[in-house]
Amino acid sequence: MAGLPGAGKSTIARELAERLGGTVLDKDKIRAALFAPADIEYSTAQDDFVMDVVLRVASYLLRRDLARYIFIDGRPFSRRYQVEQAINCAKEAGADWRIIECVCSEETARKRLEQSSGESTHPAQNRTFEMYLHVKAEFEPITFLKTVIETDRPLDDCVQMAIAAVRTS
Numbered sequence: 001m002a003g004l005p006g007a008g009k010s011t012i013a014r015e016l017a018e019r020l021g022g023t024v025l026d027k028d029k030i031r032a033a034l035f036a037p038a039d040i041e042y043s044t045a046q047d048d049f050v051m052d053v054v055l056r057v058a059s060y061l062l063r064r065d066l067a068r069y070i071f072i073d074g075r076p077f078s079r080r081y082q083v084e085q086a087i088n089c090a091k092e093a094g095a096d097w098r099i100i101e102c103v104c105s106e107e108t109a110r111k112r113l114e115q116s117s118g119e120s121t122h123p124a125q126n127r128t129f130e131m132y133l134h135v136k137a138e139f140e141p142i143t144f145l146k147t148v149i150e151t152d153r154p155l156d157d158c159v160q161m162a163i164a165a166v167r168t169s
Helices: 009-020 027-034 044-064 080-093 106-119 129-138 155-167
Strands: 023-026 070-073 100-103 147-150
Touching: 009 023, 009 070, 009 100, 009 155, 023 027, 023 044, 027 044, 044 070, 044 080, 100 155, 106 129, 147 155
Parallel strands: 023 070, 100 147
Antiparallel strands: none
16 A cells, blocks of 8 residues: 555555455554554654564465455555565565555645544554655655555545455456
């Protein structure tokens, strides 16, 4: 799952996992499990460390069951090396991979980020509109084969498009 903060990656990932019997590996939840709150720093080094753990778990699960759907969530995949790491993980496990890039209007992202921040519903405490703008300014376009889903649309439409993308060979 790729896309800017607030684009709907987590919502789509959870729905996909539920409907397809898959597993969501959420970087932010795994970070919260690995580090005490005082040790969470949201640095690139810590993000990369946690993603290494996430990809190791994905590899382990895929080696046990190649038919299993695993959705990597919690990272925008705003850098080419990040996308390549995830693709290489799938390839090394002998699994197929898909990129689903979630996009939405800036206003929708702002509303979602403000809502999740106000409700404290998201495990990452650094999700702000300012962070969204920073990531957006430095986002490297994903040049690999991908499916782009505009998440301003109704959730069920988005999930159906994602299911179709995941099931294509």
